[in-house]
Amino acid sequence: MAHAFAKASQPATAVNFAVPSNACDTHTGFRDWDLAAPLVVAQSRGLWCSSPDGAPLRLNVRPPVQPGVVMAVPALADAVRAALRLP
Numbered sequence: 001m002a003h004a005f006a007k008a009s010q011p012a013t014a015v016n017f018a019v020p021s022n023a024c025d026t027h028t029g030f031r032d033w034d035l036a037a038p039l040v041v042a043q044s045r046g047l048w049c050s051s052p053d054g055a056p057l058r059l060n061v062r063p064p065v066q067p068g069v070v071m072a073v074p075a076l077a078d079a080v081r082a083a084l085r086l087p
Helices: 002-006 032-044 074-084
Strands: 029-031 048-050 070-072
Touching: 029 032, 032 048, 048 074, 070 074
Parallel strands: none
Antiparallel strands: 048 070
């Protein structure tokens, strides 16, 4: 699958977020308050964001935990969806 990413028409950009070591529990996921700010920044920069199953992320619902997050620049979003077999 790596070749699909290399054929993007736009240069890839990376966004790195510092996440506190206790922000992600491998059994429950990310707490909303640890994910909200990076998610807003990523979306405001045009990145495609979703939960690991391809569903939109919904914050401020009980429990306030996300199973994870997938982010990609628009040029790579389709390739990421295909690689992860997301809708």
